Amino acid sequence: MAITVAELVAEPQLGLTLMAGSEGRDNRITWAHTSDLPRLWEWVTGGELMMTNGLSIPADAAGQVALAEAMVDSGASALAIGEKMHAPELRPEFLAACDRLPLPLINIPYPLPFIAIARSVAESSLLEESHRLRQTARVYDLLRTAGEAGDHWQSLVRRLAAELDADLLVVDRRCLHPWHPEGRPLPDFLADAWAPSPGHVTPAGKNFQWHRVRGRHVLTMDIPTHANALLVVLPNSEPHPDAVVLLHAATVLGLQLSQTVLSLESRHRLAGEFLLQALDGRLGTAEAESRLAAFDVPAQDFLMASVSADDGDWLANVHVELWRHGVAAASLKRNDRLHVAVPADAADDLLLHCAGPGARIGISAPATAAGIQRALQESLWALGSAQANKLALSRYAQGPSWLGLTGFEEGAALVQRLLGPIFDYEQSQEGDLLVTLKTYLDTQRSWQKTASALFAHRQTIIYRMRKIGELTGLDMGETSTVAQLWFALQIHEAMRK
Numbered sequence: 375m376a377i378t379v380a381e382l383v384a385e386p387q388l389g390l391t392l393m394a395g396s397e398g399r400d401n402r403i404t405w406a407h408t409s410d411l412p413r414l415w416e417w418v419t420g421g422e423l424m425m426t427n428g429l430s431i432p433a434d435a436a437g438q439v440a441l442a443e444a445m446v447d448s449g450a451s452a453l454a455i456g457e458k459m460h461a462p463e464l465r466p467e468f469l470a471a472c473d474r475l476p477l478p479l480i481n482i483p484y485p486l487p488f489i490a491i492a493r494s495v496a497e498s499s500l501l502e503e504s505h506r507l508r509q510t511a512r513v514y515d516l517l518r519t520a521g522e523a524g525d526h527w528q529s530l531v532r533r534l535a536a537e538l539d540a541d542l543l544v545v546d547r548r549c550l551h552p553w554h555p556e557g558r559p560l561p562d563f564l565a566d567a568w569a570p571s572p573g574h575v576t577p578a579g580k581n582f583q584w585h586r587v588r589g590r591h592v593l594t595m596d597i598p599t600h601a602n603a604l605l606v607v608l609p610n611s612e613p614h615p616d617a618v619v620l621l622h623a624a625t626v627l628g629l630q631l632s633q634t635v636l637s638l639e640s641r642h643r644l645a646g647e648f649l650l651q652a653l654d655g656r657l658g659t660a661e662a663e664s665r666l667a668a669f670d671v672p673a674q675d676f677l678m679a680s681v682s683a684d685d686g687d688w689l690a691n692v693h694v695e696l697w698r699h700g701v702a703a704a705s706l707k708r709n710d711r712l713h714v715a716v717p718a719d720a721a722d723d724l725l726l727h728c729a730g731p732g733a734r735i736g737i738s739a740p741a742t743a744a745g746i747q748r749a750l751q752e753s754l755w756a757l758g759s760a761q762a763n764k765l766a767l768s769r770y771a772q773g774p775s776w777l778g779l780t781g782f783e784e785g786a787a788l789v790q791r792l793l794g795p796i797f798d799y800e801q802s803q804e805g806d807l808l809v810t811l812k813t814y815l816d817t818q819r820s821w822q823k824t825a826s827a828l829f830a831h832r833q834t835i836i837y838r839m840r841k842i843g844e845l846t847g848l849d850m851g852e853t854s855t856v857a858q859l860w861f862a863l864q865i866h867e868a869m870r871k
Contacts, residue, residue, distance in 0.1 A: 376402040376421070376613065377498035379452045379478045385494055389486060390454070393464075394472035394479040401451040401478060402613045404499065406492040410460075414441065419617040420449035420584050420593065423480075423495060425488050428461025438468035442477050447586035449593075449614065452478035454491065459484070502616075510622050512537060517626050527554050530630050534623050538615040541608040544597060544627060546698070549727070553603045554631070555700040560606065563588045582617070595620065598628045600635075635694065642693050645669050645704035649713060652746050653706070662743040670702035671715050674742050678749035679725060680757040681712040683733040695728035711757070713750060722767055734760045735767045755781065758865070779865075792862040795845040807845075810838045815860050 380399035383390045392399065404421030410429040411417065418424065424445065432438050445453055453472075455461050464479075472479045482491065513534065520530035535542045543560060544553045550568060552559055559565070567587045581596035591614065597603035605624050609615060615623075648665045651657050657665070663673035683689050689712045696703040696716070701724065705714040716725070718740045729735055736757025741749035752770040760768035768774075771781060796807050810828065814835070817823035825832045843850040848859070 376404050376502050378402055389483045391481045393481050394469040395476040398476035398478040403451045403495055406495040408488050415444040415448040418448040418450045420614050421451050423452045424450050425454045427456045427459040431461050433462040435465035435467040438465050439471045442471040446475045446477050449584035454480040454482050456482045457484050506616050509619050513622050528556050539610050540615055543606040545604050547602045547604040595624055597624055600631050646706045649704055649706035653750050659744045666743055669704040671704055672717055675718045675740055676715050677718050678738040678753040679714045680736045680753040681729050681733055688730045736760050737769045739770050789862050789866050799845055807838055807842055812863055
C-alpha cells in the first residue's frame, strides 16, 4: 500500500513538518515529483507529492489560493515547499485554503535534498508496484475474455470498470456523445458542466487531466489511435485508480475500438459495392431489398441523402459517425459526393451533425428498393437546391425552387433539350465540346482565356463553339442562349451520379 502523508511526515530522518491541511494527512502518495514550473498542477496525474523550491508559488494571496485549489482539483496528494530557498511569504489565506480543501502543506527543512523524500516514497511503493503489475495483467486479459462475449464493447467496459472500481465512459470530445453506439452518455452533472464548451474538455489540450466537477474527481484521457475518443473516469472510492493502470486500460479500449472499426470498414466496402450496382441499375428489386435489409436499412421506407463538403476527407468518415450515433446506413462516395441510404425516420439534425461542419445535404422523398435510382436523382436535385440557396439541408419537393424548376424531371428535360445533341455527338466523335462550353462560360466568354485553360489554339475554341451552335440550333451570340446553356450545365453538374 502507498505511504500516507502522515507516515511520510513521521519519518524522523527527513524532519518534515506539516504546516497546513492536516485533515488530508491520510492521503496516499503514489509518487514524489519535483517541479518549479508556473502551472504546477499541470504535471499531476493523481496521487503525487509535488515538491518545489518555491519558484512555483505566486507572491499574492489570490494566486496562492488558486494554486492550492488547482492542486486539489488535479488530484495531488500534498504540496511540499523547500525552506530558505525561493518561496515568497506564505499568506494566511493560502494556509486557510490548504486547511479548507484540504491540501497537506509540508515544509522541507534546509538543506534536505528532495531526492531523499523521493527515495522514501519509492521504497514504500515497492509493494504497490507488485500490485500494479498484477492489475495490469488482469486488464489486458479482459480484452481476451470480453472478445468471447456477444456484447464485446459493453462487456469490456463493464469489466474494466469493476477492476478499477470506477465508472468508465468513452465519448467524442467534440460533442460529448458516446463514442460507441452501445456506450453510456455522460451523467447529467458532467453534461451540464461541460456543455458550454464541447471540444475543449481537457484544459490546455492535455491528454491526461484530473478535474474536480461538482465536488467529484473526474479524469479525462485520450484513447490512443482514435482521434477525439475521450475516456472519462469517475472513481468510486479512495485511493483513485493507479495512473499507469489507467493508461493501460485506455490502450485496451483503443484495441477493442480498432477491432470494431476494422469490421465496420469491411461492412462499409460491401455497402459501397451494393449501392454502386443498385444505382447503376444492375440489381433487381428483390436483390436490392435483400441487400438493404442486410445493412439494417428498411427496404420499403428509406431516404437517399447526397452530401457534399469542403473537406473531402470528412466525407470518408461519415459512415463511422452514423454508426456511432446508431443510424443504420449504406453509403457510397463518388464524384466528390457521398450518397447514403438511411431509414426514413433519420432526423435532420442528426444527419447534419454526422455530416460535419460546412456540409450540405440533399434528401430524397421516402423511397422503396424499386425506386432507388429515382431516389438518387431526387437527392441530387435537393443537394443542388441546397447549394444554390445556401442551405445546410434541403428535402426534395419541400425546399425552395431551383432555377425556377420544381423537380428533377423538369431539369432532366431541360438538359436533354439543350445539351442532348452535344452528348450524342461526343459519344460518336469523342469530342471536347461540353468541357469547352463549360470553360467558355466560366471564363466570362473569353476566347483567349478558354484557349489558355484548355491548352488549345484560339481558332480551335471558335470552331468548337460554332459546332455547339450547329448541334443545338442556338445562336451562340445571344445572351438568352448563353443563359439557357448555363442553366442546363448547372443542372447537369448537380445531377451527375
